[in-house]
Amino acid sequence: MPKVQVFEELRQYVRFDQGSESILRAFLPAAEPHFPRLAIEFYDRIREHEDAHAVFADEAQIVRLQRSMLAWLTRILSGPWDAAYIAQSVAIGQVHVRVGVPPRFVCSAMNLLRVGLTLIAEETHGKDDRLFAAIHQVLDLELATMIESYCVNFTRSVRSQAENEQAELTRSLELSERHYQQAVELAGMIVIGLDGDGLVRLFNAEAERTTGYVREDVEGKAFLSFFVDEDEHPRLSKLLNAALEGPDDVRRSNFEIRIRSKRRRWLAASVSTGLASGLATIIMAQDVTEARQLAEKSARAEKLAAVGTLAAGLAHEIRNPLNGAHLHLAYLRRELVKQHADADILGAVSVVGDEIQRLSKLVTDFLQFARPRPFETKRVSLSEVVRRVERLLQRRDGVLVVADLPVDELVVDGDADQLEQLVLNLATNAVEALSETSNALVTLRLRRTPRHALLEVEDNGPGLSNSDAPIFDAFFTTKSGGTGLGLSIVHRIAQDHGGTVEVNSIPGRTVFATRLPLPLGES
Secondary structure: OOHHHHHHHHHHHHOOOHHHHHHHHHHHHHHHHHHHHHHHHHHHHHOOOHHHHOOOOOHHHHHHHHHHHHHHHHHHHHOOOOHHHHHHHHHHHHHHHHHOOOHHHHHHHHHHHHHHHHHHHHHHHOOOHHHHHHHHHHHHHHHHHHHHHHHHHHHHHHHHHHHHHHHHHHHHHHHHHHHHHHHHHOOOOEEEEEOOOOEEEEEOHHHHHHHOOOHHHHOOOEHHHHHOOHHHHHHHHHHHHHHHHOOOOOEEEEEEEEOOOOOEEEEEEEEEEOOOOOOOEEEEEEEOHHHHHHHHHHHHHHHHHHHHHHHHHHHHHHHHHHHHHHHHHHHHHHHHHHOOOOHHHHHHHHHHHHHHHHHHHHHHHHHHHHOOOOOOOEEEEHHHHHHHHHHHHOEEOOEEEEEEOOOOOOEEEEOHHHHHHHHHHHHHHHHHHOOOOOOOEEEEEEEEOOOEEEEEEEEOOOOOOOOOOOOOOOOOOOOOOOOOOHHHHHHHHHHHOOOEEEEEEEOOEEEEEEEEEOOOOOO
16 A cells, blocks of 8 residues: 555544644644753663664764754654655654664654653643644654554565575575574584675574674675775685685684674684585684783783882882982072072072972872772762863863763762773873864763763864874873873773773874763663
8 A cells, every 4th residue: 555545544543634733833832942852861761771772883873863853853743744744754664674773662762752742742731632632643643654664674574585585495495404504503603604706695693693683684795895894805805715725724813893783893713615505615703802802901900910019119219219319409409599509500400300300290190000099989970070070171271171961960889089080081181182273172971871881082183193002001102291191090990990991083083982880770
């Protein structure tokens, strides 16, 4: 049945008429100021649920969708409810199918908006039953149209899949059975089979679980183009070709793939010649992302332990001579002043004194890094921590510092002073990186994900000169006069709180992202 005819049938069913249209148009001016709040609350609710949140690539995508939601809310209250309107509603449903939004969240989300718009109507118009009915009618139309789109696309996908599978079974039922038997035998490992053109022909359950794609999503797609960054194509193409040339050999390699959520996973893979006709190459792999991250954390922890051992001896051996030198230098300066010594000589004495003070500060910072005080764990409002740092920096050195916070306070378990030091170190680094940037801006952004609080410190500076530089290692610095301890302290604080800190940098945008676990019962 044509979409317009279906829509008109639904209009009659829910009694959505010209009177309902007039009521909604009259309600729009009162409701529109509340739309930004509704959009924020809508996506804050999504952040609480793992399956719903997983379909989004990053925070920038959520911001774009919030803007689109404002236009959608205006459209459903203003109309016109014609063929173009229907086409847009159908397109929204198709987008939900394409990005993998579970249908249950579409229904739940519509109910969230239904409650929100009804409350706004009650606040602005009182108990107006006709207005309430019009809101329910138009939202029922939207939901029915989107669900209809889901059904049509699902039916089309099932029909296409059934036709393809029937043709495949007709050509070679035995071959298909052998493919699936092989996948079952290798359960627990990612198994991907490629044909002679490098197209995916086998994709087992573990591959689906790791990547978020189902077999129908990837079958017939070029493995390298679909999963692997272009700069890695030559190396992996050579690896796949070598497996074809040496059927008795197994080639091993580690490489990174893109998964459905746009995140990346590291695989430790073995590549060999396919065991069945139609499969030229078999890739068997394990996801080693967490093991790789753990190894990196362990390496940093070993470095910190070594620094801590060294600190005890250095502090004693350096501080005493520095104190003695400072006292004797003060005595020498007094004597030179009494003897009316030349100004150049007094200036040289002052320079030596300043350098001794700088060395003393370095020793103090070093001890703070290597032997941090024990922290007191309690509930801490990260929102308030970010606000304090924003007030402290405000517009420093010509750089505008702004906070972007969620509607609700975001709390974690931790030490307030150390968490403030973490935010302040990251923000100060960002400000210093913008010394030669016009329209310099630092954004302190706080968001929640299903299991973590996400703190992002973003600047619009030139970015890191080398994205692979060991910036979290002690004493690594690119700043003249820097001690190289600021980011090491940030990493240690995040690690002490059970969190992580990562950096993503390109010219014009550098983001340090810190993830801290939410308290038990909050995630």
